[in-house]
Amino acid sequence: MTDVPLSGNEDWRKVLKELPLPLSVQKDQLLIECLDSITNGGYVDIEKGVELFESTNISGISALADLIKQSRFGEHVYFNDNLHVNTTNICVLACRFCAFRKGPRHNDAYALSIEEYLHRIEPFSEIIDEVHSVGGLHPTWTVNYYEDLYRAAKETYPNIHIKSLTAVEVKHISSRSGISVKETLSRLKSAGLDSLPGGGAEILVDSVRDRICRGKESSDEYLKIHEIAHGLDIKTNCTMLFGTVETLRERAIHLSKLRNQQNRSKGFQCFVPYPFLPDKTRLPEAQLASMNEIIRVIAISRIMLDNIPHIKAYRMNIGSHVASIALNSGADDIDGTVNHEEIMHEAGSSARLDSDSNELARLIEDIDLVPVKRNTTYTDFTRYKRKPDKNGINLPVAQSV
Numbered sequence: 001m002t003d004v005p006l007s008g009n010e011d012w013r014k015v016l017k018e019l020p021l022p023l024s025v026q027k028d029q030l031l032i033e034c035l036d037s038i039t040n041g042g043y044v045d046i047e048k049g050v051e052l053f054e055s056t057n058i059s060g061i062s063a064l065a066d067l068i069k070q071s072r073f074g075e076h077v078y079f080n081d082n083l084h085v086n087t088t089n090i091c092v093l094a095c096r097f098c099a100f101r102k103g104p105r106h107n108d109a110y111a112l113s114i115e116e117y118l119h120r121i122e123p124f125s126e127i128i129d130e131v132h133s134v135g136g137l138h139p140t141w142t143v144n145y146y147e148d149l150y151r152a153a154k155e156t157y158p159n160i161h162i163k164s165l166t167a168v169e170v171k172h173i174s175s176r177s178g179i180s181v182k183e184t185l186s187r188l189k190s191a192g193l194d195s196l197p198g199g200g201a202e203i204l205v206d207s208v209r210d211r212i213c214r215g216k217e218s219s220d221e222y223l224k225i226h227e228i229a230h231g232l233d234i235k236t237n238c239t240m241l242f243g244t245v246e247t248l249r250e251r252a253i254h255l256s257k258l259r260n261q262q263n264r265s266k267g268f269q270c271f272v273p274y275p276f277l278p279d280k281t282r283l284p285e286a287q288l289a290s291m292n293e294i295i296r297v298i299a300i301s302r303i304m305l306d307n308i309p310h311i312k313a314y315r316m317n318i319g320s321h322v323a324s325i326a327l328n329s330g331a332d333d334i335d336g337t338v339n340h341e342e343i344m345h346e347a348g349s350s351a352r353l354d355s356d357s358n359e360l361a362r363l364i365e366d367i368d369l370v371p372v373k374r375n376t377t378y379t380d381f382t383r384y385k386r387k388p389d390k391n392g393i394n395l396p397v398a399q400s401v
């Protein structure tokens with residue numbers, strides 16, 4: 001499918017109807033029912049979602065998810081150039097899965113001043129188009145700190161998009177400042193905040209949240225904060241942390257809640273599922289998801305979230321190898337060149353941080369897909385032309401004796 005616009009097919013359900021089905025989908029009644037619902041303008045509900053999570057036909061689920069991805073975006077895979085700058089690791093909460101937070105007196109605790117924040121961006125300012133900033137719930141910072149931060153960042157780097165704050169940070173800032181969430185977000189938007197990254201959804205079932213992140217915003221609060229952002233024309237992403245203590249049904253409920261929210265407020269751009277990384281955290285009962293399970297979650301996300309356009313392979317968490325499989329299993333987006341990242345790496349991720357656009361494009365082309373650079377809000381796209389490798393590619397060759 002080479003004639004798909006860079007922004008994707010509007011009429012993708014019609015395209016999907018025409019695509020030939022691989023045997024692994026054809027012979028599976030559940031997948032055919034899911035496909036029929038989607039092509040007829042419907043969606044896959046919680047019960048069918050649970051069946052997908054319990055199915056042994058992972059290759060069929062991946063194949064169906066890939067067909068849906070192809071019908072929407074053809075061979076295109078999206079990425080951007082971004083930098084992660086975490087404002088502080090000091091946090092008043094202590095979520096059990098979190099290896100990043102520190103108490104204020106911990107030796108490794110830090111809280112960036114505005115100058116330090118700008119300093120972190122400076123070496124990358126010519127090559128990135130987005131800074132992704134989240135952090136802990138600082139005990140004393142109010143909305144004033146973030147207003148000053150975003151204003152200074154916009155004044156210094158006017159072309160860099162600021163994607164910042166999880167829903168729980170927004171809630172914390174609003175209560176620390178004694179103002180509503182709506183006022184908090186509108187003041188921050190006026191100061192330069194462009195979009196929200198979507199982190200902190202974990203699993204949107206309160207009994208699960210109570211076990212893994214007690215004290216964080218409730219499921220309804222997470223959705224409401226995003227709804228308020230959408231109402232202010234602030235685009236957001238949404239996420240899922242899986243592989244802690246949730247059941248398969250709770251994963252399906254999570255996806256369904258996001259889908260329902262999107263029907264109401266329509267501002268989610270991208271869904272980012274990532275598995276729990278257990279290093280250094282306090283959740284001994286959790287398990288590291290297998291590669292199959294990661295691929296299954298990404299594929300089912302694509303099948304159930306028919307109204308959220310983009311599904312991300314979060315390379316910082318799952319690594320480049322699994323990410324490249326995910327791109328053939330429903331994901332259409334891969335996180336960018338990410339020049340610095342702490343949260344996943346504190347938790348045990350060993351994904352490389354120094355990929356440049358060319359290297360990321362090579363990962364995409366190596367699986368016969370087409371790299372497309374995008375901006376944060378998916379309104380500007382450029383087909384990425386990879387530069388030739390300076391030293392050629394070193395293939396292993398047999399040595400003569």
Ligand code: SF4
Nearest residue numbers: 091093095098101136
């Ligand atoms: S996940 Fe966020 S809110 Fe929870 S402890 Fe870590 S930094 Fe704090």
